[in-house]
Amino acid sequence: MTITAKYCAECDRLYHFDKYHCMVCFSKNLEEKELNGRGEVYSFTKIHAAPKRFATLAPYNIILVDLEEGLRLTARYEGDELAIGKQVIFSEKVDGAYVFR
Ligand SMILES: [Zn+2]
Known part of the structure; x- marks a missing residue:
């Protein structure tokens, strides 16, 4: 089993799984990233x-x-x-x- 986080490629930032937009650039294109x-x-x-x-x-x-x-x-x-x-x-x-x- 893996653990994932949300990732904003534009800002190179990780967020907890429950975030739906980037807190910096407000992009809604967050990717699922495996940790x-x-x-x-x-x-x-x-x-x-x-x-x-x-x-x-x-x-x-x-x-x-x-x-x-x-x-x-x-x-x-x-x-x-x-x-x-x-x-x-x-x-x-x-x-x-x-x-x-
Ligand atoms: Zn961003």
């Missing part, structure tokens, strides 16, 4: 009281990931001990949530 899925943990927290749709997963770790391409994402983390600066990699997208390990 390498690698990033570094910027921050993290453990969720004990989860929203209903994720309740069966609790407790689980939520991380802010700085992707190598420069975007910052919120994701769920499945793996060993977490630390700020830890290298993580995209694993899958489940119910609209990014999962890293």
Whole structure:
């Protein structure tokens, strides 16, 4: 499974997947760009009281990931001990949530 972002070829800028026009040149011709899925943990927290749709997963770790391409994402983390600066990699997208390990 791959992780993608929106890309404006005119400005050479990346945006989160939910953007529909470039914030700089307002071009609506954003392309889908595949990312390498690698990033570094910027921050993290453990969720004990989860929203209903994720309740069966609790407790689980939520991380802010700085992707190598420069975007910052919120994701769920499945793996060993977490630390700020830890290298993580995209694993899958489940119910609209990014999962890293
Ligand atoms: Zn642009």
